[in-house]
Amino acid sequence: MSGEILFLAHRVPFPPDRGDKIRSHHVLKALADIAPVHVGCLAETHADMAAARFLEEIASTWCMPRRSKPLPLAGMEALLRCEPVSFAAFRSRKLSDWVRNLLESRKVGAIFVFSGQMGQYVPNDWQGRLLIDLVDVDSAKFEAYGEAGSGPRALIDVREGRLLKAEEARLAQRADTTLLVSEAEAELLRERTNETSNIRALRNGIDCALFDPGTVAPEPVLTQDGPHYVFTGQMDYAPNVDAVTRMACEIMPEVRRTLAAAQFHIVGRGPTREVRSLHGVNGTSVIGEVPDTRPWLAGADVVVAPLRIARGVQNKVLEAMAMARPVAVSPDAASGIHAAENVQLLVARDNAAFVAGLLRLAQEPDAARKLGQEARKFVLETMSWPAMLADLPRLLGVDEEPSLNAA
Incomplete structure (x- = not known):
């Protein structure tokens, strides 16, 4: 890889005070040490909007629209489009336009997608390096919800699991590397997608100085x-x-x-x-x-x-x-x-x-x-974060010779 990095996340990775934000926060910091990084993410609360000051400190450019679509509306949109509800819930025209303009105007060599619902923002004609961090096999989680539940909610969860499984397979096939939080999750995705060569674990770390x-x-x-x-x-x-x-x-x-x-x-x-x-x-x-x-x-x-x-x-x-x-x-x-x-x-x-x-x-x-x-x-x-993320430069292809897949 040569050039800059686009980092896409479904939530703003600040502050690192919940599971997904902790992982995305440390991944983003590691990416910023490798190359200039552009951040596209979504905000949900006033506190999220206030976190924009942290994006200004770490990102060359950033876009953070407010996610305000009511869940029932997202559900109706998902039914009409035959897609997972989480796709509709995290769709933003503003963010999509920003991504397209960024890729046209900057020398972006790699896209790092954090969480599967953000894969929809990667253009179909993207030819650069693509890393997708699914974190967990969400489709299996919704399948488990559906099996354990009852009534209309169970049917919704079964549908979500089925559609997410198809999307996970599509992303795994397209990405240069697909990351999961554990080897068990990575093996589960391999079994469910028949992809084996590009799926690997990137385990979570812990800030031992903070939690002392x-x-x-x-x-x-x-x-x-x-x-x-x-x-x-x-x-x-x-x-x-x-x-x-x-x-x-x-x-x-x-x-x-x-x-x-x-x-x-x-x-x-x-x-x-x-x-x-x-x-x-x-x-x-x-x-x-x-x-x-x-x-x-x-x-x-x-x-x-x-x-x-x-x-x-x-x-x-x-x-x-x-x-x-x-x-x-x-x-x-x-x-x-x-x-x-x-x-x-x-x-x-x-x-x-x-x-x-x-x-x-x-x-x-x-x-x-x-x-x-x-x-x-x-x-x-x-399990320190630096140890967990030490392999990121290699996964991004830093210092590699240009390949047929390079931008």
Whole structure:
């Protein structure tokens, strides 16, 4: 590759305070160290619009239209166009025009697409280097929603999964490299697309300097009677809603039979009505959005992630491990991290195992402390962001001889 880079993302990659933004943020920073970068993304909130100042600092040029299309309207548009709802929801004429004009006026040698719904912005006649970061196999996720659900919503999810599967296959066939967050996700996409040569894993990293337990004081409420269990995440995201409901209604009652003062704290923005209704249930408190999750992690006796549906690498798990906390997770939530079970991470395969693990950690504080220490050691040694992104220049073809596919 020679020339500049166009980076397309479905959300503005600032601030890095949720799973997709954390990954896109660090990828964008790494790209900006390689070549001048132009950023096209979409904003959803006033806070997103305020993040424009960060784009000005890192991007040569940028475009960030406000995404305001109501979901029902996006759904109708998707039905008429026989496309996934997420395509219609993230379509912007302004952004599309900006991309076309940019490619005509600047020497762009590579396009990096972050998230599959942004593939629609790559012109059909683009001949330069193309990297597509799908992160997760979203089609499989919607298929799982459809199988687990019922009624009209299940039908919508089944349709979304089917259409996304076709789009993932198209993108994988077209891209020079298709990236997934874990080898398990990469293998899943290979199986579903019959593409093998250009699909690979690019794992998530962790900012170990930011998530350093030595620099953060625990949230005061967590220093009172406990033990205290903490879940962090976007609380209008269906797998997270299911996970905290499972913890509050299925796991906590059994834990409190032995540990009557045990408390469960749900920390994250956008709690749904279902999540808010858990406040006060079996020692559960719904905290909602906080300016910084680190004090909650620092004070947790155990950070829990009992997700029944999870794709890729869970940033919430990496953050807790970096904070040297004991972490108890489902097998799905542990996927892609490759930590040693019961040495760096407690993996519980059912509710009974969760209960037994939480009770054991409460009864054996030295073992709990050791689990947290080994967790931080693991992420420090193997999962820093620079280590995860070191291969980006090669994937972009930097310093390679021009090929037939070059612009």
